[in-house]
Amino acid sequence: MTGQRVGYRRVSTVEQKTDRQLADVHVDKVFTDKASGKSTDGRPELANAIGYVREGDTLIVHSMDRLARNIVDLHQIVDALTKGGTLVIDGESVTCKGGVAVQFVKEARTFTGDDDSEAQLMLGILGAVAQFERSIIRERQREGIAIAKAAGKYKGGQPKLTDEQAVELRRRKDAGERVADLAREFGVSRQTVYSYLSA
Known part of the structure; x- marks a missing residue:
């Protein structure tokens, strides 16, 4: 019997939509976070997904940058899922016994823990590219905000609570x-x- 296909989606703000993530991918269950990926804090559904999956399951993520904040984080999460281990997310320990495949749709790669050195190298390279892309986006965003401020058009973040x-x-x-x-x-x-x- 094959395991479950479990999806994980993440967007950076509550207003953003997750529709495009895993849109054409069959999953049995989906966990969705609406929080920043800068740290593992604020991602309770990631913790729930990791606690939910079992040996033989596949965790499916749209892209590497949706799962991890940087290369180290990416390796730790993939290793914990595929080989077993404990992660600290939102200040709480989450343990996975391993045996879970991790599939990235955008990168068209699946990691199982039995990966050879070439697959591990690809995980590092693709993760570095995703991290670089995210830093470029942040840099462009900062430049856009600076231009908008100079033009008097930037109002900044609005209070989240009354x-x-x-x-x-x-x-x-x-x-x-x-x-x-x-x-x-x-x-x-x-x-x-x-x-x-x-x-």
Whole structure:
């Protein structure tokens, strides 16, 4: 019996759509995060996906940059899934026993843990290309913001919570509620919760 095909999708903001990711790929279950990939924090569905998959399953991701923040992170996640290991995501340890294949649709590559040295080299090269592409996009975004500011057209980020919500958030955190639970309920990232708590 073959295992499940489990999809993982991630976009950087709540407003972005995940429709194009895995649009034409059959999956049995999908986990979706709407958070920045700069760190593994703020990606609870990645943790859930890693905790969910079992030996014989395949985790399918649109592209390498949707799974990991950099080369080291990419190798750690792929190794934990294929060979077994523990990752720390959102401050919590997630263990995978291994035996899970990792398929990247855009790069047309699947890694199983039995990969030869050439496959490992390709993982590193393709991951480096994805990281480079992401840094170019960020650089262009910064340049665009600088131009818009100079023209007086940039308004910057808008507050994510009202003043009343911010007060309620702090009250509930002081009462002992977990940051992850508050982030989920208020519809913001964990980083946003931490920003409001430290303000």
